[in-house]
Amino acid sequence: METINKTLKGGEFLIKETLASDIFIPEEFNEEQRLMADTAKEFVQTQVEPLLDRLDNHEEGLMEGLMKQAGELGLFALSLPEEYGGFDKDFNTSLLVTESVGGGHSFPVAFAAHTGIGMLPILYFGTEDQKQKYLPKLASGEWTAAYCLTEPGSGSDALAAKTKAVLDAAGENYILNGQKMWITNAGFAQVFIVFAQVDGDKFTGFIVEKDFPGLSLGNEEHKMGIKGSSTRQVFLTDCRVPQENILGQIGKGHLIAFNILNLGRIKLAAATLGASKKVLNIAVKYTNERSQFKIPISKFGAIRHKLGQMATRIFASESALYRTGHDIYLKEQELLAAGKPFAEALLGAAKEFAVEAAMLKVDGSETLDYVVDEGVQIYGGYGYSADYPMDRAYRDARINRIFEGTNEINRMLTVDMLLKKALKGELDLMSPAKAIQDELMSIPDFGDEEEGLFVAEKKIIRNMKKAILLVAGTAVQKFMMTLEKEQEVLMNIADMAIKTYTAESTLLRVEKLINLKGEEAAARQKDMALVYLYDALDGIYLAGKEAVASMAEGDEYKLLFIGIKRFTKAEPFNTKEARRRIAAEMIQKNQFVY
Template identity: 60%
Template sequence: METTIKNLNGAEWLVKESLPESVFTPEQYTEEQRMIMDMCQQFLDTEVMPVIDRIDKLEPGLMPGLMEKAGEQGLLSVTVPEEYNGLGKNFVDGMIVAEGLGGGYSFSVAMAAHTGIGTLPILYFGTDDQKAKYVSKLATGEWKGSYGLTEPNSGSDALSAKTTAVLSEDGKYYILNGQKCWITNGGFADVFTVFAKVDGKDFTGFIVERGYEGFTIGAEEHKMGIKGSSTVQLYFQDCKVPVENVLGEIGRGHVIAFNILNIGRLKLAAAALGGSKRVTDIALTYAKTREQFKTPIANFGAMKYKLAQMAIRNWATETATYRVSKLIEDREHELLSAGKPFNDAALAAAEEYAIECAILKVHGSETLDYVVDEGVQIHGGNGFSDEYMVTRAYRDSRINRIFEGTNEINRLLTVDMVLKRAMKGRLNIMGAAMGVQKELMSIPEFGNDDESPFAAERKAIANFKKAILMVAGAAVQKLMMKIESEQEILMNIADMSMETFIAESCLLRLMKNTQAGNIDTKYQELMTKVIINDAADAINKAGKDAINGFADGDEQRMMLLGLKRFTKVNPYNTKEARRAIADKMIEADKYCF
């Protein structure tokens, strides 16, 4: 397997070995970045948490007022260029804000929608005039942004939208007719990016202002969670939108929708991480103060397992999220240096790592779901009472597996994008898969002379990649064009890929910090070893399910033996590792990794 120090292209980690020097880790935050994180946490503690119940009751004016306060502190405009009232900071800085404000329940949703899908379509696809008019006001919070894509009958299949746009006889307006649903921030937003089909066929973006003739906003939806987030339907009845408010090109609306989702998925992972860390602290505090059988429940092994697993999953999500964030930032800078305009550079960088963004959307949302679920369990009966914050976290978390493309869609996209890149020659998947097939036919090497640090872990990651290549390569060869309809197999391969990417990211962070020698990596090593151990089992299970789904006879037997070989790891006492991790958190009285 080829080794590299330069930044890999998207999904190249599947066929190449990364070196620790090539990854960015949270230990590398600058002093300014730490201050940004502190400022976000302080904003939540002083401005949001004291009024959280009022937010959930949708008190008129409260959420917009909070967003204006966030705008005054620069939290809405971190990555917006200075010419549009922004701070012009780097991509990683924007991700730190997404994480830092991610623990704010419904407020986090309003913020993320405003700074992401509310602002970025106009920033990246708008004309100079559109950006000057709209982005400058969105950046300060003077105007609030929203985004209208979903319709009653088009969710995951966004391009099947029925909303239409027809040019008026005088050529000055597009006349929109149709309906949008589940529109976040819709109840108070001033400007909306709305998608409609010009003449019923060309999917196109439009900038629609509140108050346009023929545009009405429905009542607030009553939801299971994120109750304080404004969610409404939008109705267009001969709505007149000036022709200068077409966003991007006619018939190219899908380019806007899908590119904005790439960034949104990664930011969702960061926001979920912020929420997850906050709930971990809530659960830890409760476990330390709640006594049963004359001892705090935090002292019991079953509770230590839960607390440690929360910490491990948080650390893994954080590690991979900032690895990808820096890859996007670096690629953006490369493209800017080569003379690309700001918006083209930002979009191309995010598109390059769209596969990793999809993986992290799934991992981040499922980490948060695990943490809130176990948080309720640690609270016992009290976890079912609205008196405790953990119930709100539990309800609010559930939407994240549906937002920004469902986790099923993101799993399918992960594999679909890899195969498309392979077909276009951007990624040598089939060559690597053929190499693995040859290895399967040869006699395995039993000795391992590599005595360098973490040699066993590095070998495990390399083998996990071989397992993916073996299963994916064989599935493509066997099923050919029918593979698209074999969603279960595609999702198995996606899970193998996610487990591998996350585990590799954690190992690279551990190796980099160990080489630096300036921090204690004891607990990072324990976490990484648990992650690799668990990944081996998860990859084996997903691989087995996939193989049994398309292969039989000798081919099936050979691949199952190969899978067993590629997912074999050294025995490891995960119980003691988890106990040590939990004890460290209990001693620190917070998530401390």
């Protein structure tokens, strides 16, 4: 497998190796970036957290007021160019601030809907007049934005929307009729990004203002969690929208919807990371305060296992997130240098890494779900009480596996996008897949002993990639044009890819950290990288075994199963002691310290 010293293309991690020196790690954030993150965290701690109960009860104007305050602090303006009232910061800075508000329960939902899917369609697809009219007010918090895509009959199948737009007889206004549902920020937004079918079949975006005649709202939805966010239906009844408020081109609304979702997915991963860290901090403190059998429960092995595993999954998710965020930034700079306009550059970069964004969304949301579930368990009976913090955290977390495309959709998209890249010639997956099938028929090559850090672990990563290519190559050969119907196999492959990308990102982060600070300073981070790697290896074995059993029988199955076993074989590692060491440091410092 080739090692390169430049940014990979999206999805190329499967067939090429990356040098640790070429990835960005969170430890490299500079003082200015950390100051922005601290400002966001302090805002959540001092302004949002004291109001959580009142927010959940939908006290009139409360969330809207917080959004205005956040805008005045500059938290909405980070990614925008200066000419629209922004600070023009790089992509990882915007991810870091999104992470920093992520522990604010319902607030980051409103925040992300506004700064991501609300503002960005105008930034990237709007005319200059539209940008000048809307973006400064959205950046300052004077106005708030909402995104209207989902309808009662179209969730994951967004292009099946039935909302219609017809040009009036004077040729000046489009008349919109339809119904949108689950619209975040609807209760107080001044600007709505609405998708409708022009003339019944041309999926198109529109900028609709709250005061346009014919726009009305349903009541606030009663939700399982994120109760403090405004979620309403939006009704369009002969809603008159000026022709100049068409967003992008008629019939090209799918370009807006899908490109913005690429950015939305990675930003959701950032928000779930912030929420996960907050929950773990609360859990660690509780284990030191709560005693059973006359000793703090933090001394029990079962509790330390939970804390160590929670920290490991958070650290791994964080490693993958900022690796991808930096790759998107580098690709954006490359496209700008090639003469691409601003909007095309970031959208092109996000599209390039759409595979990684989908994987991050799945991993981040499922890490948070794991963390809050274990948080409830650590609190025991108190965890089930609404008077203690895990109740709200548990309920609020659940939506993230549905937001921005369900995790099932994102898993299938991961494989679908990889295969489409291969079919277009952008990614050569089939040559390595064929080579791996040939390798199975030969005697294993034990090779010469390599030297350097993490030699054995990097071999494990290479073999994990071989296992993916073995399963994916077999699936393509077996099912060909009907592969999209084999959703279980697609999800097996996606799980293997997610675990591999995250494990590799974590290992590279720790390698870079050791090179910067020495092995002793990164000892617990090394523990987390290895715990995650060995857990991932077990997961890849199970997913691979399940996939090949569903595709082959007899001798063919035996050969494929031998391959899965060969590529998931490793020397044993004591994950129990590693988790204990990770937990012990957090318990001693009474917080998540990594």
